[in-house]
Amino acid sequence: MSNTHIFNIKIQERSLDSHALPPEDPLRELSDFEMRIRHFCYEYNYQTSIQVGDYVTQVFFDPDICILLENNLPQKVADLSQGQTIKISFCESCCLIIELVPQDSKISCSLQEFGYSTKKLHFDLDKNQVLKTLVNFINQVMEKAVISGFITFMEKEQYMIPVLIKAMR
Amino acid sequence: MTKTNKPQGQWLDAWDWVKAEKAAPKYPGIYIIDFKRPVGRVYYLDGTTLENVTRVVIQRNQDGTLNFGYPVSDSFVLSAN
Numbered sequence: 005m006s007n008t009h010i011f012n013i014k015i016q017e018r019s020l021d022s023h024a025l026p027p028e029d030p031l032r033e034l035s036d037f038e039m040r041i042r043h044f045c046y047e048y049n050y051q052t053s054i055q056v057g058d059y060v061t062q063v064f065f066d067p068d069i070c071i072l073l074e075n076n077l078p079q080k081v082a083d084l085s086q087g088q089t090i091k092i093s094f095c096e097s098c099c100l101i102i103e104l105v106p107q108d109s110k111i112s113c114s115l116q117e118f119g120y121s122t123k124k125l126h127f128d129l130d131k132n133q134v135l136k137t138l139v140n141f142i143n144q145v146m147e148k149a150v151i152s153g154f155i156t157f158m159e160k161e162q163y164m165i166p167v168l169i170k171a172m173r
Numbered sequence: 174m175t176k177t178n179k180p181q182g183q184w185l186d187a188w189d190w191v192k193a194e195k196a197a198p199k200y201p202g203i204y205i206i207d208f209k210r211p212v213g214r215v216y217y218l219d220g221t222t223l224e225n226v227t228r229v230v231i232q233r234n235q236d237g238t239l240n241f242g243y244p245v246s247d248s249f250v251l252s253a254n
Contacts, residue, residue: 062178071240095203095232095241098179118203118251119230120179 008110009057009127011134013141015148016051019064037159038074044154045070054094056102056113057127063097069145071096081138082166084111106131139167181216182226182244189213193229193242203232203251213244 027042034042045065052063063069072092080090084104092102099119105112111134115125146160161168184190189212197204211225223246230249231242 067241075234075240093203093232093240095230116252119245119249122250122252 007128008130008133009113010055011111011113011127011129011137012053012055013137014053014055015141015144016053019049019051024066037155037163040154041073041149042066042070044149044152045073047154048148048152050148054102056115056129057125059115059125059127061094061098061100063094065145067096068094073142073145076166077138078142078164078166081135081142082169084138085135085167104129104134142167178218180218180246182213182229183216184213184229184244185211189229190242193231194239197231197233197239199233199237201233201235203230205230205245205249205251215244215246 024046027039027046029039045067049064049066052065052069054061054063077092080092084090084106087106089103089105092104094100094102099117099121101116101118103114103116105114109131111129111131113127113129113134115123115127117123142164146155146163149155150157150160155163189208192208193206196206205228207228209227211227212229213226215223215226217223226244226246228245228247228249229242230245230251232240234240
């Protein structure tokens with residue numbers, strides 16, 4: 005870990021400011037599960053800090069994390085564990101693309117801001133630490149959704165199957 | 174509108190979102206589309222508002238669906254290149 009930087013995602017305080025309207029799906033494009041996740045992120049809108057090395061940014065469950073969950077974050081994490089490059093983008097609370105490129109026991113991480121800033125940064129990360137952080141984060145979010153009654157424990161486990169399979173290997 | 178640390182774009186007409194989807198390339202990526210007519214406004218963090226912005230930023234996912242789309246000012250860029 006000595007030559008690598010820290011990667012951290014921390015769920016912080018719940019935001020009680022309501023700036024958005026409740027989620028709607030008039031065209032019924034989303035599944036019942038997806039809608040309940042949207043409602044959960046809207047009702048329990050936690051601020052979340054993302055730290056890569058000395059770079060820190062703040063996002064929110066609604067809509068940033070909700071979008072990640074809808075884009076199948078567990079499968080992305082599983083892909084990363086299998087050596088595939090993945091991109092995680094935040095385009096609402098901030099404009100940031102995080103590209104994670106696995107290289108043996110490390111991950112080459114590129115941060116690219118866009119929009120009103122075009123900062124580019126690069127960090128070497130520890131692969132196991134990154135994977136553990138991502139899995140723990142998904143688990144924490146889904147656990148909150150279970151505790152608050154938006155999804156069942158079985159739904160959480162089913163959603164997390166890609167990373168659970170990875171953990172069993 | 175989300176609580177945020179960057180300027181926030183607001184559509185004037187929600188149907189322009191549909192038009193932006195149709196105009197955006199069908200490949201995954203982040204794109205800027207200029208409608209050449211006012212489609213929204215941008216709220217800045219200092220409380221000021223820029224009216225009549227003509228550009229929007231939009232992201233298409235791998236599966237063809239859209240992640241987001243909102244009006245942006247002329248200073249909004251996708252990369253330094």
